[in-house]
Amino acid sequence: MPAKKQPIPSVWTRPRPQKQQPALSRAQIVSEAVKLLDAEGIEALSMRRLGTQLGAAATSLYRHVANKDELLELVVDEIYGEVAVPEAEDPARWRASISACAHSLRTTGLRHPWLTALLGHAGLVYLGPNMMRVSDRVLAILRSAGFPPGEADQAISSVIAYVIGMTGSEAAFLSLLARTGYTEQEWIEQLWPAAEQAAQEHDRLREEFAVQRGQDPVRAREENFVYGLDRILDGLQLRLDQLSGSR
Template structure:
């Protein structure tokens, strides 16, 4: 689909970019389960048949939407070998923030067959490969280093996105939810001293701050490990 000519003579006012933009608005506001070609067509003032002139099916539309989201991720313009950790960390934080802005993406990443061929994903990959290659990673390991960072971020952000989605459906904010749950969690942990101590240490802490600190800790350890491979 990335190289297919963009068609639509019968609907000159409707473009693939418009379709993807409206799909993103629908996904962000109502979630992945709300997306259908018929509903999207109604929002665009066009029949579902008109959409199929631009995208082959719903799965292809989701891949296009995912790549559009990848376009929000910040990557360094040039790679400085002395700043490879900072550059890699900035990309990682930007990827996490992007996924949390579009939490529905967590439910589809494992299904995106050819999303890695999308122009935005390829731009990100090229920039991150440049970071690791310029830093002195063995050429055959630069791709693995990039994949390791992306896998860590994706795993953490997927869990966060799922949690935030449940939270949004509950109508409560994070502090309210955790405070309401705490007595039950404390009771469940009574027989487990390490868990009990951990819960006590988290009581009253801003949950968003705790999530960010946890993400940073793991990212630092991933980069520590990768640093041992720099030539």
């Protein structure tokens, strides 16, 4: 006989307690968790450490969340509340609207460098109100542009995967810099002689390095992000043209 399946463990799939503990609310717990993550990263977050920060026993947190994974679900949804999505007013401006949303997600991810790592965390369920709001508004933009149900979700999944991938790399790099005390420019200047030496026997790499030499690293990161995003949007526009031609 197969084992009895257990309920999916998620803060979004079980009833929220009716009575709240006056001294400690879910909002307080989430807010303090975000502060701790911003200051020290994922490794520093534990129920015990969070309880200490709040001046409460860790056991008192379990009234609001069953475990750390549920806390992370709440934290991710809290941060998604910072992502701005334009209204789907003009179908012809779908590209500008999706671009604005992508830039907002990137900015949010760089403001909270731990976010992109959590978005791929196994077991987390993304059904919070902020996540639902962002997803629904983005889908509204793509549906108004002409993407059918199902494909609209695939389109936005492609954009978000790109943003998370690029932002995750940027966030990891900037976190490293914060630990070393170098600025981006100082880091590049320190590494550049070694990079040029390593590329001596590789003509194409030397050509690329020569083009990049002297660029402002902050501006370069922004331009790299925009380049990739634009190519994805180019592809989505091509797909829209195909859909329009098949009608």
